[in-house]
Amino acid sequence: MKQKIRIGCGAGFSGDRLEPAIVLAEKGNLDYLILECLAERTIALAQKRRLQDPTKGYDPLLERRIESLLPLLIKNNIRLITNMGAANPVAGAKKIIEIARKQGVIVSVAAVYGDDVFTHLSPDTEAIETGKPLQQSGELISANAYLGVEGILSALQADAQIIITGRVADPSLFLAPMIHEFGWTNNDYDLMGKGTVIGHLLECAGHITGGYFADPVKKPVADMDKLGHPFADVFEDGSAIISKVEGTGGVVNLQTAKEQLLYEVINPHEYYTPDVIADFTTVFLKETGENQVLVTGGTGKTKPQTYKVSVGYKAFYLGEGEIAYAGASALARAQLAGEIIEKRLKPQFPDLRIDYIGSNAIHRTNFGDTSTPYEIRLRVAGKATNAADVAIIGEEVEALYTNGPAGGGGVRKYVNEVIGIVSTLIDRQNIQPQIQIFES
Amino acid sequence: MKLYEIAHSRAGDKGNTLTLSLIPYDESDYPMLCSAVTADSVKQHLSAIVSGEIIRYELPNIASLLFVCQHALLGGVTTSLAIDTHGKALSYALLEMEV
Incomplete structure (x- = not known):
């Protein structure tokens, strides 16, 4: 058993930059690299791609990420754990094998699945958010x-160097190698809590190195164009030091760590994952050097008897139109345009949303700020059950060119299908994580 | 003075729930923030944004507060018609608050 392992996180969402992971694999001296690429809705969109083509449904950037990383993983003996399998981990694993053969590389890849419960979930199950049967939300x-962690642990024990999963709780991607390397037991809930805290701090990658943090006035961060992604030296007692590769941009300090510890936490006393109900209020953070934060504490109690299930449904089509005004009376002209649109579209679109970008569109208020913006952009949004109906919104905004207030320019119009997400719970007994190993 | 002068914040989302941390630059300001920035005062400040309950959690170990705001994202990230569906920009709405 090891006393210390180093785990890096090279992606915090599906569309994340590619090169921070390469820097980590090249210069990070890592034991494990994690790529977290699955947001709440990503898997529903991937499922749509899989339905169109059964060999697809894994992350669209998988090929690019693996092609550049694989030689470094082999050279530096790093194990990769990623949820880039999305809706089709087995197809993702086969694609990795195909890339490895092309590169002439010998590697063992494990697909972890069993998360897809679509066929054994009754559409009459109640959705948590609505209190109504799932199918009432939409198709x-x-x-x-x-x-x-279970499926990933089996894959680690089977000596897979690359582990590609579908839906796994983000912190579990990090906790699994700690359990595997330190010989922790799954029912030592304090250790599960500590490992979950470390995973949570790392899972959003650039979030703890100064991304989604920097403010040039109050929180300046250097060299964000080459922001480094984080790694943690994790010790067998469940403490860790978070840092980043020397020479990369960004910063790891008490402030970035505090912001990330509380990110998306809805109850810090009880942070639910499939592995543990962790307590974040018992965590201590301490700066121990430049770009070094020591994480100690963190506790846990038991594990939930249910798994959370994310259910994707066809919600509606979103139609949007935008037009811009600038100079004297810009806001007044934009407001006139908004009134015209409202009169013409409100009867058909009762939920019609009219935003004045530059004034109160982003915060949905401006706290009474009455200063006049030099430029303003009108944005109109509405929804309908089909694409043709919502296209009218963009068309009506475009028609303001010749029928609306003076000096309206820069129209853009959009139509997009919107996939909604609701959740429900499923008994642990009903789900068996599975693995399949492939060799190049 | 605005909260922006003495504290920083990060917004997060879970469904239709918005989370806002509030972290003083100087940890010695933490007790003052605890007494001045209550769940009620934040509810009042964010009345145009948050329509549900706000719960405040205190984390003395890291001298930080966390506000968990229900019904704050016009239905949530996947189905909101707003521009900022996640509410990622809303940390700076909290920092507009006067103390």
Whole structure:
């Protein structure tokens, strides 16, 4: 058993930059690299791609990420754990094998699945958010349970160097190698809590190195164009030092760590994952050097008897139109345009949303700020059950060119299908994580 | 003075729930923030944004507060018609608050 392992996180969402992971794999001296690429809705969109082509449904950037990383993983003997399998981990694993063969590389890849519960989830199950049967939200397209560490642990024990999963709780991607390397037991809930805290701090990658943090006035961060992604030296007692590769941009300090510890936490006394109910209020953070934060404390109690399931459904089509005004009376002209649109479209679109970008569109208020902006952009949004109906919104905004207030320019119009997400719970007994190993 | 002068914040989302941390630059300001920035005062400040309950959690170990705001994202990230569906920009709405 090891006393210390180093785990890096090279992606915090599906569309994240590619090169921070390469820097970590090249210069980070890592034991493990994690790529977290699955937001709440990503898997529902991936499921749509899989339905169109059964060999797809994994992360669209998988090929690019693996092609550049694989030689470094082999050279530096790093194990990769990623949820880039999305709606089709087995197809993702086969694609990695194909890339490895092309590169002439010998590697063992494990697909972890069993999260897809679409076929054994009743559409009459109640959604947590609505209190109504799932199918009342709309046509259901996907249902994936958030799995814990179990499947990944089996793959680690089977000596897979690359582990590609579907839906797994983000911190579990990090906790699994700690359990594997330190010989922790799954029912030592304090250790599960500590490992979950470390995973939570790392899972959003650039979030703890100064991304989604920097403020040039109050929180300046250097060299954000080459922001480094984080790694943690994790010790067998569940403490860790968070840092980043020397020479990369960004910063790891008490402030970035505090912001990330509380990010998306809805109850810091009880942070639910499939592995543990962790207590974040017992965590201590301390700066121990430049770009070094020591994480200690963190506790846990038991694990939930249910898995959370994210269910994707076809919600509606979103139509949007935008037009801009600038100079004297810009806001007044934009408001006139908004009134015209409201009179013409409100009867058909009762939820019609009219935003004045530059004034109160982003915060949905401006706290009474009456200063006049030099430029303003009108944005109109509405929804309908089909694409043709919502296209009218952009068309009406475009027609303001010749029928609306003076000096309106820069029209853009959009139509997009919107996939909604609701959740439900499923008994642990009903789900068996599975693995399949492939060799190049 | 605005909260922006003495504290920083990060917004997060879970469904239709918005989370806002509030972290003083100087940890010695933490007791003052605890007494001045209550769940009620934040509810009042964010009345145009948050329509549900606000719960405040205190984390003395890291001298930080966390506000968990229900019904704050016009239905939530996947189905909101707003521009900022996640509410990622809303940390700076909290920092507009006068103390």
